[in-house]
Amino acid sequence: MGEINEALIRRIVLEVEKKLEEEEGLIPVGVSNRHVHLSEEDLYNLFGYGYELTKFKDLSQPGQFASKETVTIKGPKGKFENVRILGPVRNNTQVEISISDSFKLGIKTPVKESGDIENTPGIIIEGPNGSIEKDKGVIVALRHIHMPEDYAKKRGFKNGEMVTVLSEGIRKTAFYNVLVRVSNKYSLEMHIDIDEANSSGLKNGDKVKVVRK
Known part of the structure; x- marks a missing residue:
């Protein structure tokens, strides 16, 4: 009973703190560290036809998760290995990096709202079953x-x-x-x-x- 009461008290305290924080604005x-969102087609090309992402942990946004799967991203000057894939799959593949990352990769990456991949640089993505070369899709997220x-x-x-x-x-x-x-x-x-x-x-x-x- 004591453990139940303590858990209930902790939950109430957290809810009160959250409400006070919201009231204060x-x-x-x-x-966000560098990561990749993949289309279903690109997921299949990198991991095999019919492949499904394996959830590693839930993210703060409902329905979003970090997968166990990672890829390598390569630019003209450098690469990053073990870049996490975030799920679920999207309509279009998008790679989100920082400006510091763009220097190592050797690409000039614009600051864009997520989802807006027009007029963005491309990149090579390598997975265990193959690699793909995208002609656009790399952004620094606004x-x-x-x-x-x-x-x-x-x-x-x-x-x-x-x-x-x-x-x-x-x-x-x-x-x-x-x-x-x-x-x-x-x-x-x-x-x-x-x-x-x-x-x-x-x-x-x-x-x-x-x-x-």
Whole structure:
């Protein structure tokens, strides 16, 4: 009974803390390292026809997961091995890297909203069953906030608007041009890449505050 009560108390405390943070306008941070999203066709080309990704762990966004499978990505100057594939499969293959990664690969990579792969560089992706050469699909993901509809409506945020986000700490930072993406499929979280996290001293789970310009 004591263990049950303790678990219930912990859950209540966490829920209260989350509510207070939301009331204060605080949003948790998710730091994104380099990763790959594959189309079904490209998954088959790399791992074999009919292959299905194996879930390694769930991610913060509902239905999204990190798979056990990894690939090698190669550019004109360098490569990265053991790059994690995120599931489920998508309509189009997309490789998300940081600006620092682009230097090692030897490609000039634009900052883009996830899903927008037009006018982006290509890359070679190697898997255990073969390799593919994509003529586009590599981006540095535009920093953004995944926001549930009820949260956005309550606070007056609109899908596609740009906001400013402030972080505290020894490397206190103002992030400008943060894209708001609103959907009931989302869990509240701001996504930044590893370069942005390192420069601002942020890590997964840290809280930041959204302000309007």
